[in-house]
Amino acid sequence: MEHIYFGMGAKVYFERGGLEKYIPEVKNYGKKILIVSGKTFIFKSGLYGRISKTLSENGVEHISYSGVNPEPDTDDVDRGARLCAKEGCDCILAVGGGSAMDAGKAIAVVSVNGGSVRGYFGEMEYAKEPLPVFTVPTTCGTGSEVTRFAVIVDRLEKTKKTLSSEKIIPKVSILDSNVLKTLPQKLILATGMDAFSHGAESFLSARADALSKMFARESIKLLWEYLPQAYREPENIEIKEKIFLGSLIAGLALNKTGTIIVHGMGYSLTIKHNVHHGTANAVMLPYVFEYLKENGYAAEMSELEEIWGDTGKLKGFVAGMGLPSTLGGVGVIREEIDELTDLSVVGTKRSMKNMKMKMERSELKKILERAM
Ligand SMILES: [Fe+2]
Structure with a gap:
């Protein structure tokens, strides 16, 4: 029940x-x-x-x-x-x-x-x-x-x-x-991707329920549709308002469920390279979701794919807005992967409880290597 x-x-x-x-x-x-x-x-x-x-x-x-x-x-x-x-x-x-x-x-x-x-x-x-x-x-x-x-x-x-x-x-x-009129386009997109990440992570959280999922789904739909439009039409206030609404609704979902590991892994980029919070999530989200689709979350991902098509498209979604879509794009070099993995282990400590299975250090490292 x-x-x-x-x-x-x-x-x-x-x-x-x-x-x-x-x-x-x-x-x-x-x-x-x-x-x-x-x-x-x-x-x-x-x-x-x-x-x-x-x-x-x-x-x-x-x-x-x-x-x-x-x-x-x-x-x-x-x-x-x-x-x-x-x-x-x-x-x-x-x-x-x-x-x-x-x-x-x-x-x-x-x-x-x-x-x-x-x-x-x-x-x-x-x-x-x-x-x-x-x-x-x-x-x-x-x-x-x-x-x-x-x-x-x-x-x-x-x-x-x-x-x-x-x-x-x-x-x-x-x-x-x-x-939002004077907010630079780069920040609209980066903060909008933070909201997208809240909606998407909330949907997969072990604490999600029918109501939180309803909010999560609605926020993802709005942001999936309007973020690319905000990239094409940076001055359009109607579009910005839709993203604002998506962000609010994602917040309602997030308040119930918390995030999963995308945020925790993104923290490592902010701590090590001062990457903007939303940009850090935008970089990590496609790789985390691809990994989860292959490892335990196939059913949930197929529900989300009703909105965004194949999960493989997420990288193009991020890159298509001019945001970095690899770790290299935010200044990470290969030699830093081990340190970023350690930071991710610390960063995901809390959100790991929202995963349906605990992930090992080696798995987080695999995701970072893919994102490299
Ligand atoms: Fe966030």
Whole structure:
């Protein structure tokens, strides 16, 4: 008998031009807001000015923490948490891609519970309720606006680690596709491939159920159709909005199931060669899926092949958008395969639990060799 458990914590507004309309809702969650973001996009795009103006007009006090790096690490979070506590902020508004949203969620936990984010990795109960989090996603890939995950780089252990709790699912997320207008095409495609990977990995996860699969399938369909169109028509906002929607829906699937090993193997490329998260997944996904089709996942793959045809086509799908489709394409040399394998073993530790069979180091190495 089918068994379903599916929680959806976030309130989502998906509306072009809706930013100023929904930002005032933050009043219901806090009196002093910490706006968490990266260093440049939010200011250059004029987004910070618009949000700050709307908050001021509604009498909401706010300050900025713009110290989040593209792959946020424990220091980025700990600094933000100290600022948040010192300033007495009681709500987080994270504006940006996965980096800002994940850092914002982690700051929400650490600022009230104390210590360093290092003490909060994994699935756990927090002594004190994390601060409420609002998000305004500005990329179309992470799905972080609806998930219970926050992924943070741990430089000491040379891997990415995850905070996982329903308590950090954002309370309200505002998806206004106008914010994608100035996002470079390369980032639309790379973050879109992150979303594609979320949908596809979610579908294969051992934790998938009928509902999560429905979301996963729908997101894959949207992204399979519209990502190549975004490559051909980079200015078309209707197409970008479809990718935004695909990313949101993939996030809902991901929130239930987590990822499988594509993400964990992709981490090794980010750690070793600073490869963008979405690009790293785009490189690894075709090789992982080909391998899984031959090794235990034939039935699941044939369901997915109803959407994308033969799994062998995935490489062409990635390369056709001008994204790197081999390890060489992201600067890896053959001599690094062993080190990348070790990093992949660490990186897949958590997601291996979502596989229906455990994979050995030698199998991960085989996949990396194919991708070379
Ligand atoms: Fe991701």
